[in-house]
Amino acid sequence: MRRDLPWLNDPRPWAVLVSEVMLQQTSTSRVIQPWTKFMEQFPTPDACATAPLAHVLVAWSGLGYPRRAKALHGAARTIRDEFDGQVPRNVDELRRLPGVGEYTANAVASFAYGRHVAVLDTNVGRVLARALANESLRTSDARILAQVLLPRSGAAEFNQAMIDLGAQFCRAAPRCEQCPLARSCAWRRHGGSDPAPRSAAVSRPQAPFAGSNRQLRGRVLHALREGPRAKTRLVSDLGVDKARADVVLESLVRDGLVTKVSRAYSLSGDDSR
Numbered sequence: 081m082r083r084d085l086p087w088l089n090d091p092r093p094w095a096v097l098v099s100e101v102m103l104q105q106t107s108t109s110r111v112i113q114p115w116t117k118f119m120e121q122f123p124t125p126d127a128c129a130t131a132p133l134a135h136v137l138v139a140w141s142g143l144g145y146p147r148r149a150k151a152l153h154g155a156a157r158t159i160r161d162e163f164d165g166q167v168p169r170n171v172d173e174l175r176r177l178p179g180v181g182e183y184t185a186n187a188v189a190s191f192a193y194g195r196h197v198a199v200l201d202t203n204v205g206r207v208l209a210r211a212l213a214n215e216s217l218r219t220s221d222a223r224i225l226a227q228v229l230l231p232r233s234g235a236a237e238f239n240q241a242m243i244d245l246g247a248q249f250c251r252a253a254p255r256c257e258q259c260p261l262a263r264s265c266a267w268r269r270h271g272g273s274d275p276a277p278r279s280a281a282v283s284r285p286q287a288p289f290a291g292s293n294r295q296l297r298g299r300v301l302h303a304l305r306e307g308p309r310a311k312t313r314l315v316s317d318l319g320v321d322k323a324r325a326d327v328v329l330e331s332l333v334r335d336g337l338v339t340k341v342s343r344a345y346s347l348s349g350d351d352s353r
């Protein structure tokens with residue numbers, strides 16, 4: 081049942097942190113190749129911290145939601161400056177890193193350091209709601225349930241098994257016929273409406289990507305990989321109307337991903353230290 085994913089065979093805490101940030105909003109299959117390349121280019125927090133943000137943004141291409149790249153770059157600098165270059169070991173310290181929320185902190189503490197903390201992602205959320213509770217769970221209840229299920233030893237393996245169960249069988253459209261929990265699953269035994277979609281930690285369907293401003297943001301960043309570009313040329317190359325380009329460019333500048341100088345734009349952060 082265990083999936084063969086490259087970061088599952090790499091115990092370095094930095095490798096775990098990078099994979100978890102990439103997996104926050106991108107599907108597993110789309111993360112494999114960028115993660116591998118990213119780790120080659122930035123094998124340590126220090127390598128990432130020393131690089132200009134523009135290089136990290138280029139390495140992030142194809143993953144979407146590039147604010148995560150900026151946050152990860154910030155996390156690398158915090159690790160370098162405040163934690164002596166070592167990814168922190170406990171949840172409270174991990175949460176001081178930019179872009180690291182409860183889920184990511186718990187995942188790194190568990191998978192990198194074997195801490196006895198539950199990892200509650202969308203996969204685990206579905207399994208808890210369906211197999212255990214057969215009802216939609218509030219966040220506090222899902223957290224408690226996930227934590228009490230943890231075995232005394234082997235918490236990381238248990239967390240990974242729950243994630244794999246949700247990813248392979250207890251998907252949004254569940255594959256109950258092949259599921260190892262089929263005989264004991266509460267929802268399968270008792271029936272009723274699916275409790276997962278409204279349950280804690282379970283992600284909601286996203287708006288279509290094609291044609292969205294999210295997609296256009298990615299296209300702008302891709303275009304700026306080659307260097308600064310005048311706005312008129314950028315708008316023309318993108319083939320979109322000026323008003324829409326303005327909205328997207330303003331949002332990228334506001335997020336600190338793109339810098340505007342006069343009438344030209346460039347990737348932010350050519351500020352290696």
Ligand code: SF4
Binds near residue numbers: 211250251261262263
């Ligand atoms: S039997 Fe179906 S609903 Fe229950 S845990 Fe397995 S996949 Fe999910």
